[in-house]
Amino acid sequence: MKDRRTSGDTAPWSTAEFTFAFAVAGLIIASVVVPPGWPFWVRVAVAILAFPATVAVVARLAPILIATTRFLAGWPLKPLQEEDLTSEEQLEGVELEPTAWNIVAVELDGHLTVLESFPPLSDADPALVLQDARQRVTRPVRSLRLVHGTSEIAAWHPPLWRRLSLVWRLRDTVHRRTHRLGAIIAGIAALGAGFIIVFAVVLPSESPFQIEELVWPGNEASKFIYVANISDRSLLSRTVSASANDELLVRIRLAPGRAPASFRLRTLLRAARAHSSSVFVSSANQTVGKSLKTSFDEVAVKVPPELRLRAVPGSTMLRNAAGEVVRVLPDALSRPRGLLVERPSLGGHFIDTQIRVSRATSADKGQIAEATFSCRDTTQFARSQPVRVFNGSVVLCRVPLRNWGPRTLPSVTLRLNVSQARTTNDLNLVVLARSREASPLTTRLTARLERAYSPKQSLLFISGRVLSQDGLPGAVWQDDPLIEDVNVGLLSPGKDGSLIAVMKFVVGPSTGWRPDRPITVWPKPAPYLTFNAIIGTPHYGDERAFYKVSTVAKGGWTAALDNLWVHEGDKLKLEVFYENSAAYRPAQVARNTRSRCRCRQWQ
Amino acid sequence: MPLPTVAMRKMRLEAAISTANAKPRIIYDAVGLAGERPFTLTFVRGSGRTITNAERERPVSDAVATERGALIGFERNDGRVSSGDDGSAGWVSMIVRVRMRPR
Numbered sequence: 001m002k003d004r005r006t007s008g009d010t011a012p013w014s015t016a017e018f019t020f021a022f023a024v025a026g027l028i029i030a031s032v033v034v035p036p037g038w039p040f041w042v043r044v045a046v047a048i049l050a051f052p053a054t055v056a057v058v059a060r061l062a063p064i065l066i067a068t069t070r071f072l073a074g075w076p077l078k079p080l081q082e083e084d085l086t087s088e089e090q091l092e093g094v095e096l097e098p099t100a101w102n103i104v105a106v107e108l109d110g111h112l113t114v115l116e117s118f119p120p121l122s123d124a125d126p127a128l129v130l131q132d133a134r135q136r137v138t139r140p141v142r143s144l145r146l147v148h149g150t151s152e153i154a155a156w157h158p159p160l161w162r163r164l165s166l167v168w169r170l171r172d173t174v175h176r177r178t179h180r181l182g183a184i185i186a187g188i189a190a191l192g193a194g195f196i197i198v199f200a201v202v203l204p205s206e207s208p209f210q211i212e213e214l215v216w217p218g219n220e221a222s223k224f225i226y227v228a229n230i231s232d233r234s235l236l237s238r239t240v241s242a243s244a245n246d247e248l249l250v251r252i253r254l255a256p257g258r259a260p261a262s263f264r265l266r267t268l269l270r271a272a273r274a275h276s277s278s279v280f281v282s283s284a285n286q287t288v289g290k291s292l293k294t295s296f297d298e299v300a301v302k303v304p305p306e307l308r309l310r311a312v313p314g315s316t317m318l319r320n321a322a323g324e325v326v327r328v329l330p331d332a333l334s335r336p337r338g339l340l341v342e343r344p345s346l347g348g349h350f351i352d353t354q355i356r357v358s359r360a361t362s363a364d365k366g367q368i369a370e371a372t373f374s375c376r377d378t379t380q381f382a383r384s385q386p387v388r389v390f391n392g393s394v395v396l397c398r399v400p401l402r403n404w405g406p407r408t409l410p411s412v413t414l415r416l417n418v419s420q421a422r423t424t425n426d427l428n429l430v431v432l433a434r435s436r437e438a439s440p441l442t443t444r445l446t447a448r449l450e451r452a453y454s455p456k457q458s459l460l461f462i463s464g465r466v467l468s469q470d471g472l473p474g475a476v477w478q479d480d481p482l483i484e485d486v487n488v489g490l491l492s493p494g495k496d497g498s499l500i501a502v503m504k505f506v507v508g509p510s511t512g513w514r515p516d517r518p519i520t521v522w523p524k525p526a527p528y529l530t531f532n533a534i535i536g537t538p539h540y541g542d543e544r545a546f547y548k549v550s551t552v553a554k555g556g557w558t559a560a561l562d563n564l565w566v567h568e569g570d571k572l573k574l575e576v577f578y579e580n581s582a583a584y585r586p587a588q589v590a591r592n593t594r595s596r597c598r599c600r601q602w603q
Numbered sequence: 604m605p606l607p608t609v610a611m612r613k614m615r616l617e618a619a620i621s622t623a624n625a626k627p628r629i630i631y632d633a634v635g636l637a638g639e640r641p642f643t644l645t646f647v648r649g650s651g652r653t654i655t656n657a658e659r660e661r662p663v664s665d666a667v668a669t670e671r672g673a674l675i676g677f678e679r680n681d682g683r684v685s686s687g688d689d690g691s692a693g694w695v696s697m698i699v700r701v702r703m704r705p706r
């Protein structure tokens with residue numbers, strides 16, 4: 001018996017076969033690349049080295065696998081065309097009797113095999129002849145064809161159960177052809193599956209560090225503390241209260257079996273200053289000042305006195321007018337496993353850098369504007385609320401929303417009308433928003449946060465704790481420090497939530513930074529050596545606005561502002577924040593860095 | 604001195620960070636000050652300070668209040684600021700006093 005290929009299967013590799021080979025190879029390689037515990041360069045090196053070999057092996061086996069799959073799945077086969085048997089090339093070497101009946105088997109890989117040849121049976125039913133012939137077929141075939149010369153007079157396609165039976169019965173035939181390569185691919189598949197199971201399922205996917213408990217002395221002072229995992233830049237945060245020289249006790253649980261990593265405990269004060277306490281903890285039992293001996297450890301962090309913590313009215317909880325607790329975003333203690341929350345921009349976002357108000361009609365001293373807020377979403381709910389605005393005011397406006405979901409989120413708009421201003425100066429607005437129901441659900445805020453930085457975006461979905469005296473919606477506050485530890489929050493779909501818009505009104509120029517330059521959104525560093533080119537950093541916000549001024553009030557410094565109303569004898573602190581925004585490279589060291597200042601007439 | 608010697612009711616203070624090899628070489632930002640009467644600002648000598656993640660607070664030259672500026676840096680005031688997540692940021696501060704023109 002000799003065999004030939006059908007015309008459609010002459011190509012050694014079809015597109016489907018290549019796709020199949022690359023898909024399997026990609027799956028196997030992905031199982032190597034995905035594990036987060038491996039060092040990055042090791043993973044890249046393994047992937048680069050393993051990919052060609054894997055593709056070659058899989059591609060080698062692809063035709064056999066494809067054929068078997070087609071056979072088992074009952075892949076529709078095209079009818080045996082006349083030209084398949086009449087072409088010279090096809091007929092070369094195939095012994096077909098032109099006047100006889102031939103039973104031809106179409107093999108799995110497309111080859112034609114002449115099983116039998118006998119004289120035409122004029123009184124026989126071709127179907128019965130084929131049925132009799134198929135009993136003698138003991139290996140898997142796509143189909144049997146009864147041809148008379150070059151004309152097909154009957155065909156038989158094995159049904160699924162028959163295919164399975166044949167494959168099972170003839171597994172030795174298949175096995176002999178593929179036992180060696182089959183063992184290799186089975187081993188590779190098992191290895192890939194093992195990688196996937198071990199690294200994606202068994203090992204935890206979250207940060208190797210978790211805050212188990214955070215203990216702090218409760219007193220009047222307030223500050224913001226967060227723990228950032230340096231290796232994957234995930235954020236674990238917790239709001240605490242502490243005074244200078246207090247010791248914070250951080251109990252940390254290490255996830256076992258992970259590669260060495262470290263985190264830095266950093267404190268923020270007034271959402272404007274950053275101070276790193278330089279506490280490093282690693283799963284390799286290396287700690288500055290203290291070693292980790294068990295999977296649970298405690299790190300005492302002493303609040304440095306130079307931070308000059310000051311008392312801030314309010315507490316870590318806020319109640320609104322209805323007596324409900326307006327909480328901060330769920331922190332690391334209650335955040336479910338695997339939930340990633342981007343670091344917030346504490347500086348907020350300027351929705352309208354310049355809103356010019358033309359006249360002053362208010363008789364109230366110091367009032368610069370009267371604003372009306374309205375909010376509308378797809379649930380046709382709207383509400384407006386007038387408030388009076390003073391220079392430096394932080395306005396808290398709570399707008400309830402009914403039964404909204406994440407899909408309705410982009411359609412929520414918040415409008416602001418400013419009128420009756422006392423001065424003709426521009427107003428700067430920083431609008432933050434949060435949901436009262438900041439429950440951790442499945443939505444990630446990464447995309448929204450990025451979209452919020454679009455100049456056309458009018459609402460920044462950042463949640464935060466707004467310190468106020470009574471939490472009344474629409475409350476007006478005179479100072480910036482009322483905004484503390486703003487965090488990114490999640491909006492609860494399907495519930496009655498509320499937007500809380502926090503707006504800061506400052507008389508003065510909107511943004512003074514220049515020149516216009518390419519920016520990156522934190523945590524991505526700049527690709528080249530540049531200064532203050534990152535926005536959305538957790539401890540500063542927009543680094544381009546690096547110049548701030550603060551004054552003395554009640555024995556301490558107020559929060560840093562962009563603009564300030566000064567009085568006789570005021571003591572002002574001018575602060576410049578600088579950061580080399582480039583990714584770490586030894587060569588990217590800024591040289592001859594200077595800070596200077598000058599004064600200009602405010603036009 | 605870059606600080607105003609002429610009294611103004613509103614003024615705009617600009618700060619600049621300049622480097623030899625960054626791009627752009629100079630970046631600016633400004634704060635706005637306004638008062639009821641024209642005022643001037645007086646620099647408090649010796650009040651220049653800088654703080655980074657690497658070191659505790661250390662003094663900065665009074666030249667920080669001039670057009671030429673003062674050298675700053677991450678570990679010392681040598682003008683060198685390395686890149687990277689932890690070794691790249693700091694603050695420079697100075698204190699001025701407000702002197703209002705008499706009524």
